[in-house]
Amino acid sequence: xxxxxxxxxxxxxxxxxxxxxxxxxxxxxxxxxxxxxxxxxxxxxxxxxxxxxxxxxxxxxxxxxxxxxxxxxxxxxxxxxxxxxxxxxxxxxxxxxxxxxxxxxxxxxxxxxxxxxxxxxxxxxxxxxxxxxxxxxxxxxxxxxxxxxxxxxxxxxxxxxxxxxxxxxxxxxxxxxxxxxxxxxxxxxxxxxxxxxxxxxxxxxxxxxxxxxxxxxxxxxxxxxxxxxxxxxxxxxxxxxxxxxxxxxxxxxxxxxxxxxxxxxxxxxxxxxxxxxxxxxxxxxxxxxxxxxxxxxxxxxxxxxxxxxxxxxxxxxxxxxxxxxxxxxxxxx
Numbered sequence: 392x393x394x395x396x397x398x399x400x401x402x403x404x405x406x407x408x409x410x411x412x413x414x415x416x417x418x419x420x421x422x423x424x425x426x427x428x429x430x431x432x433x434x435x436x437x438x439x440x441x442x443x444x445x446x447x448x449x450x451x452x453x454x455x456x457x458x459x460x461x462x463x464x465x466x467x468x469x470x471x472x473x474x475x476x477x478x479x480x481x482x483x484x485x486x487x488x489x490x491x492x493x494x495x496x497x498x499x500x501x502x503x504x505x506x507x508x509x510x511x512x513x514x515x516x517x518x519x520x521x522x523x524x525x526x527x528x529x530x531x532x533x534x535x536x537x538x539x540x541x542x543x544x545x546x547x548x549x550x551x552x553x554x555x556x557x558x559x560x561x562x563x564x565x566x567x568x569x570x571x572x573x574x575x576x577x578x579x580x581x582x583x584x585x586x587x588x589x590x591x592x593x594x595x596x597x598x599x600x601x602x603x604x605x606x607x608x609x610x611x612x613x614x615x616x617x618x619x620x621x622x623x624x625x626x627x628x629x630x631x632x633x634x635x636x637x638x639x640x641x642x643x644x645x646x647x648x649x650x651x652x653x654x655x656x657x658x659x660x661x662x663x664x665x666x667x668x669x670x671x672x673x674x675x676x677x678x679x680x681x682x683x684x685x686x687x688x689x690x691x692x693x694x695x696x697x698x699x700x701x702x703x704x705x706x707x708x709x710x711x712x713x714x715x716x717x718x719x720x721x722x723x724x
Contacts, residue, residue: 437476517700606689
């Protein structure tokens with residue numbers, strides 16, 4: 392019998408024995424994927440309980456848990472501008488049972504920290520943004536400034552005489568103010584505080600001139616007339632303040648800054664799980680309860696496909712690096 396014929400018979404016999412074994416080995420994996428999730432999912436929030444990111448995370452996690460049939464357990468890992476929690480996610484098992492709900496500080500940290508314990512692009516995969524949270528430029532009525540153009544006129548009349556609050560060096564509120572300052576070509580001094588509450592109090596007292604505040608902490612004072620909202624720093628108007636123009640609409644093009652909160656997972660998480668999580672976030676955002684919660688926070692729902700979110704994060708890291716350098720923000724060691 393020719394050697395070629397003998398080899399062909401052996402290959403057919405080997406294939407007949409091997410294929411069923413391969414199918415049996417693949418079956419449990421396929422079943423595991425189809426059954427996901429089979430246990431609670433840990434949601435690492437790299438900020439303290441009660442923060443805006445934490446509130447958004449809990450609103451989404453509750454609804455996702457109901458839909459998935461498993462509890463999403465919030466694990467607050469605050470500190471170091473979100474880098475401590477992010478480091479825990481970067482080294483977690485990429486099995487869909489650890490996710491992170493992070494803020495846009497994630498794309499600032501590569502520029503404001505001299506060294507990070509992870510690679511921001513390589514170690515994470517984007518699931519989707521969840522929300523965009525506009526910052527409102529607020530000022531005390533006692534300053535006798537009623538429009539953004541009046542604020543600019545005051546700044547230009549006495550260069551360097553105005554100051555602005557921020558919730559910490561390199562925070563979103565700081566970067567928003569710096570981008571506005573550069574686009575408007577004015578000179579103003581940053582006064583950093585430990586958090587938004589202190590910054591708002593200083594503006595209310597008149598000791599600090601203005602502040603790009605998240606909408607939620609100041610919506611009450613704005614409605615009661617204790618603070619004036621001259622503009623919002625976001626690319627579009629806030630649903631909570633529909634009559635307040637964006638800084639671009641008010642005459643300062645190129646000043647928009649998008650503060651967002653989104654979901655990410657360890658980089659090697661299977662794509663089918665990433666897509667499942669994406670779809671569950673979108674579903675949760677459509678519920679009346681989450682819509683109402685977001686309205687109370689002045690937050691706007693916002694989603695992207697996972698691949699688009701990854702691209703957005705990459706672009707933001709580059710643009711924020713330019714902003715941090717132009718503003719002269721020192722790196723943390």
